[in-house]
Amino acid sequence: MRHLRAVTATALAACVGGIVLLPTPAQAAGSVHISKIYYDSPGRDTRTNASLNAEYVQIRNTTRAAVSLKDWSVTDGSNHRYVFGAFTLGKGKTVTIRTGKGTNNATTRYQGRTNYVWNNDRTRPP
Template sequence: MLRTRTMAAAATVAAFAGLVALPSPAQAAGSVHLYKIYYDSPGSDRGANSSLNAEYVQIRNTTGHAVSLKGWVLVDASNHKYTFGTYTLGKGKTVTVRTGKGTNTSATRYQGRSWYVWNNGKDTATLKKPSGTKVDTCSYNSTRVDYKMC
């Protein structure tokens, strides 16, 4: 215990002396998290694939390394699930998960649905690991705006 305190004190003194920059745990670790939900797609083309794809969730990786999202699940409050297949989100990258149909790329994934997922007034997005462990949640409750920054 005394050795641990001595080492911590030495690190603190070194940091104050400008010898070592100690990042906060959040800065050091980063995270994979929900970044933005665009829940009220624009236009009057209700139900068209272009309108469905204007509804999306963005997931950002702020860790210092690429993260495999294979088996991770994005789910809304009504239990509409999107499960990532083999996919790796690069460090510092963002992936957009669109509701409609399209061809998956490294920056955009498609749920392949023929109707909307995200309610226009109130909903909750949850990102889970394959084990079911919650990684992040983001809720909104507004009809005044079309999106939510998480």
């Protein structure tokens, strides 16, 4: 299983720079990487589905080929994990993983959670 680790927002550069998944030679130059973490949804944390879905992680494919993300996972510092089912990220495309509930499609996946995942204070828990 491939892992994309999203520990904290301040560690985003480290995640992108340190845990970039390199493509196979067939995928040519580029990578599949975390491109953005929106770790604190705007407004009060009310745990409504809209508020939960305003918290998200984006993964970008900069390779020259589509990449299957089946069984790849995104995990935070507290070991909250989202595992992709059958899903292919097209070349040059981005997928957004939202915390709350919704209908999965080609650009957005939903974790189906009822509580926030990413640490609002940008610090990693002990």
